[in-house]
Amino acid sequence: MENILLEMKGITKSFPGVHALDNFSFNLRSGEVHALVGENGAGKSTLMKILYGVYTPDEGEILMEGKRVTIKNPSEALKLGIGEVFQELNVCLQLDVTNNIFIGNLKTKHHLVDDNALREETRKILRDTVGMDVEPTALVRTLSIAQRQMIEIAKVVSRGGKIVVFDEPTTSLTKEETNHLINIIKKLKKQGMGIIYITHRLEELTILADRVTVMRDGKYIRTMDYADTTNEELVNLMVGREMTEKYPVYQRKIGEEILHVKGIRDKGNINIGEIVVRKGEIVGMAGLVGAGRTESMRILIGADKGEVDEIVLFGKKISRLQNVHKSIESGIVYMTEDRKADGLALPLNIEKNISIASLKRFSKRGIVNAKKADENAWEYVKNLKIKISGLEQEAKLLSGGNQQKVILAKWMSCNPKILIFDEPTKGIDVGAKYEIYKLINELSDAGMGIILISSDLPEVIGMSDRVYVYREGRTVAELDQTEIEASNIMQYATGIKKQGKG
Amino acid sequence: MKNSKLLKGLKGSRILGPVTILVVIMMFLFITTPPFRQSYNLTSLILSAAVYVMVAMGASIVIIGGGIDLSLGSIVGLAGAACCLFIRMNIPLIPSIIAAVLVGGICGAVNGFMVTVMGLIPFIATLGGMWIYRGILMILTNGQTIAVRAYASEESLNSFVKFGSGSVLGIPIPAYVFAAVALFLSFMLRKTVFGRNIYFLGSNPDAASMSGINVTKIKFLAYVITGMLGGLAGAMLAGRLVSMPTNGGNGYEFEGIFASVLGGISMAGGEGGMLGAIVGAIIVACIRNGLNLNGIDAFWQQVILGVIIVMAVFYDTVRTKKARNAKS
Numbered sequence: 136m137e138n139i140l141l142e143m144k145g146i147t148k149s150f151p152g153v154h155a156l157d158n159f160s161f162n163l164r165s166g167e168v169h170a171l172v173g174e175n176g177a178g179k180s181t182l183m184k185i186l187y188g189v190y191t192p193d194e195g196e197i198l199m200e201g202k203r204v205t206i207k208n209p210s211e212a213l214k215l216g217i218g219e220v221f222q223e224l225n226v227c228l229q230l231d232v233t234n235n236i237f238i239g240n241l242k243t244k245h246h247l248v249d250d251n252a253l254r255e256e257t258r259k260i261l262r263d264t265v266g267m268d269v270e271p272t273a274l275v276r277t278l279s280i281a282q283r284q285m286i287e288i289a290k291v292v293s294r295g296g297k298i299v300v301f302d303e304p305t306t307s308l309t310k311e312e313t314n315h316l317i318n319i320i321k322k323l324k325k326q327g328m329g330i331i332y333i334t335h336r337l338e339e340l341t342i343l344a345d346r347v348t349v350m351r352d353g354k355y356i357r358t359m360d361y362a363d364t365t366n367e368e369l370v371n372l373m374v375g376r377e378m379t380e381k382y383p384v385y386q387r388k389i390g391e392e393i394l395h396v397k398g399i400r401d402k403g404n405i406n407i408g409e410i411v412v413r414k415g416e417i418v419g420m421a422g423l424v425g426a427g428r429t430e431s432m433r434i435l436i437g438a439d440k441g442e443v444d445e446i447v448l449f450g451k452k453i454s455r456l457q458n459v460h461k462s463i464e465s466g467i468v469y470m471t472e473d474r475k476a477d478g479l480a481l482p483l484n485i486e487k488n489i490s491i492a493s494l495k496r497f498s499k500r501g502i503v504n505a506k507k508a509d510e511n512a513w514e515y516v517k518n519l520k521i522k523i524s525g526l527e528q529e530a531k532l533l534s535g536g537n538q539q540k541v542i543l544a545k546w547m548s549c550n551p552k553i554l555i556f557d558e559p560t561k562g563i564d565v566g567a568k569y570e571i572y573k574l575i576n577e578l579s580d581a582g583m584g585i586i587l588i589s590s591d592l593p594e595v596i597g598m599s600d601r602v603y604v605y606r607e608g609r610t611v612a613e614l615d616q617t618e619i620e621a622s623n624i625m626q627y628a629t630g631i632k633k634q635g636k637g
Numbered sequence: 638m639k640n641s642k643l644l645k646g647l648k649g650s651r652i653l654g655p656v657t658i659l660v661v662i663m664m665f666l667f668i669t670t671p672p673f674r675q676s677y678n679l680t681s682l683i684l685s686a687a688v689y690v691m692v693a694m695g696a697s698i699v700i701i702g703g704g705i706d707l708s709l710g711s712i713v714g715l716a717g718a719a720c721c722l723f724i725r726m727n728i729p730l731i732p733s734i735i736a737a738v739l740v741g742g743i744c745g746a747v748n749g750f751m752v753t754v755m756g757l758i759p760f761i762a763t764l765g766g767m768w769i770y771r772g773i774l775m776i777l778t779n780g781q782t783i784a785v786r787a788y789a790s791e792e793s794l795n796s797f798v799k800f801g802s803g804s805v806l807g808i809p810i811p812a813y814v815f816a817a818v819a820l821f822l823s824f825m826l827r828k829t830v831f832g833r834n835i836y837f838l839g840s841n842p843d844a845a846s847m848s849g850i851n852v853t854k855i856k857f858l859a860y861v862i863t864g865m866l867g868g869l870a871g872a873m874l875a876g877r878l879v880s881m882p883t884n885g886g887n888g889y890e891f892e893g894i895f896a897s898v899l900g901g902i903s904m905a906g907g908e909g910g911m912l913g914a915i916v917g918a919i920i921v922a923c924i925r926n927g928l929n930l931n932g933i934d935a936f937w938q939q940v941i942l943g944v945i946i947v948m949a950v951f952y953d954t955v956r957t958k959k960a961r962n963a964k965s
Contacts, residue, residue: 208846213848225844229905239849
């Protein structure tokens with residue numbers, strides 16, 4: 136038989152009120168990419184944290200090359216040759232590339248840190264492992280997200296581990312960068328390392344995975360050779376039911392133009408053209424990471440500095456929205472990309488999170504009418520089918536999909552006319568995605584204009600009536616229903632194709 | 638080529654701003670305030686700066702490690718009083734100083750314990766420490782200033798006075814002490830794994846712990862070292878005053894934090910170095926000295942220093958924001 140590198144047997148872990156892992160078993164061979172798939176909350180991250188010594192399992196055992204081990208902290212995991220590239224990057228922004236590569240692993244000469252040698256080695260590690268060429272003394276905060284991730288990968292790989300875990304490594308990478316990462320992983324595999332690969336993007340498995348294990352609700356469902364399965368089957372196993380349609384079929388009623396923006400610019404490289412949104416229309420915004428979609432929308436709503444040439448809202452010319460408050464008042468709301476960073480007040484309860492932007496509606500002379508706010512919150516909890524134990528529950532305890540619904544409820548409470556969604560389904564599992572899509576459709580049905588920023592190409596294609604494609608801060612194409620097609624969008628987004636706009 | 642690299646390095650470094658401010662202030666005082674030029678003033682400036690520098694270096698080590706120590710002023714007072722008591726018992730100078738440093742170290746260990754084992758927020762933990770240590774000082778001294786002069790033997794007294802304000806080769810002894818400690822600390826922070834780990838801790842504690850660094854240990858030791866520096870500062874202050882009032886060192890924690898911020902040490906942690914703390918502390922000493930020489934009322938001094946610290950933090954905030962936006 137093949138060489139079993141790692142075995143996790145009967146792992147059980149509960150947190151107060153949650154059974155995160157239930158008698159879960161898993162094994163990894165050397166020289167294979169073993170994909171671990173499951174919806175959010177299925178227990179993938181918990182399992183990996185147990186492997187890395189962040190959590191201790193309540194029950195079960197871990198065997199490395201047949202020997203029983205206990206991993207009490209990350210330091211012990213590293214010693215055993217287990218490395219993890221986490222979904223949420225663990226870099227030190229204020230420090231340079233060299234220090235980030237050697238964090239926790241500083242090599243010394245005569246007990247002293249030898250910076251020159253480390254810098255030399257950094258250059259070599261970056262070249263050999265991730266094929267990247269940046270100055271070892273560059274501060275990490277000056278690097279792009281993708282570059283930071285490459286540094287994380289180089290760090291983990293350079294420790295010479297036997298096992299490397301990748302947890303959603305491609306969430307913030309462009310297509311090109313993803314391909315690059317895939318090549319790196321293939322190389323590691325050839326060197327005999329065991330790779331555990333966690334992802335939501337099943338299409339990546341096609342070129343990578345040797346075996347795949349499906350987990351659901353903390354339970355082991357099945358392990359298969361990837362060649363013997365299909366992504367459709369995997370999705371069905373993940374959600375535990377047949378998923379025939381990824382995007383709800385919908386007949387939209389598009390009405391008159393409600394928003395018309397002539398152009399948005401800033402001092403940097405943002406200089407995008409006209410944006411038109413009609414009543415009941417979903418307008419997609421496609422482009423690579425860093426194409427300027429989020430940036431331009433933030434300028435539009437007054438969150439960031441920049442210039443906006445003429446805004447026409449419901450046929451009336453309005454002045455530049457000076458701040459988010461003004462923008463909400465005029466009916467334009469923006470759902471931020473990062474739920475945790477600027478979408479939710481995580482330690483606050485659900486009612487407060489829903490009422491935060493519309494407190495005026497529930498208050499008189501500055502005094503909040505708690506009953507009214509509660510009623511409003513309940514109404515949305517019911518309508519959006521948000522799964523909570525009560526309005527007093529803290530927002531941070533909800534799953535990604537439910538958190539996103541809470542944010543949606545917050546903005547719905549402001550009675551918006553234009554809703555801008557920025558990556559509304561990022562990091563949300565398949566089932567919850569479908570529900571969010573349905574809600575977006577219902578909003579369009581109610582006559583709202585919707586702007587949908589998404590890096591998930593199938594999502595843009597499946598949802599939009601019209602798509603603007605951006606590249607390096609400029610509008611490069613406007614595609615109507617008939618032209619919305621993956622290869623078309625990608626060619627514009629990457630600059631292969633240019634639209635001859637008069 | 639090499640020249641432009643050096644220029645670039647200086648431009649990017651955080652020390653250029655503080656040094657410029659220091660030079661400007663010194664030139665301003667030199668021109669406008671005649672007594673500032675006197676050699677006796679220079680000595681007194683160095684003497685007060687030496688204590689500030691010690692406190693500032695202590696404050697900045699925990700700040701670089703992502704924490705804060707509000708109990709430093711009380712540690713200075715308690716350790717200084719302890720030092721006076723030992724001298725009064727005619728214990729030789731060096732053991733007395735070491736004892737003061739140990740007293741500081743113990744206070745630091747208590748802070749470290751509260752922050753790591755008990756998991757308290759540094760701000761609150763050390764605020765508690767600030768009261769506890771000051772309280773112990775009050776109990777120990779019965780609320781009285783600990784004078785040394787009338788109690789210690791001639792020999793002990795002389796060595797203590799010499800340590801506090803004597804000179805060797807025309808340079809005050811405290812200046813040698815702070816120079817030696819500064820060199821040591823700077824070396825430790827820049828060249829040892831422990832020092833580097835303090836930066837990792839301050840920059841991103843999660844990343845540090847996920848990379849196998851024993852975060853608890855580093856954090857604890859950072860507080861201990863800060864406490865020890867507070868202890869040494871206490872001994873130096875006591876030597877200069879040849880006594881320790883019960884409010885000795887009161888408010889020094891803010892002078893230390895103030896100096897750190899002026900010296901380009903980010904309150905967010907992970908950035909800055911000892912040179913910054915030193916320059917910052919000398920700026921504080923110069924401002925205080927200049928205000929005194931110009932006969933500015935002590936109450937107004939508070940207001941002026943308060944305004945300056947707000948400006949310094951504001952500058953730090955703007956700079957951090959700029960750096961964050963300057964992503965390529």
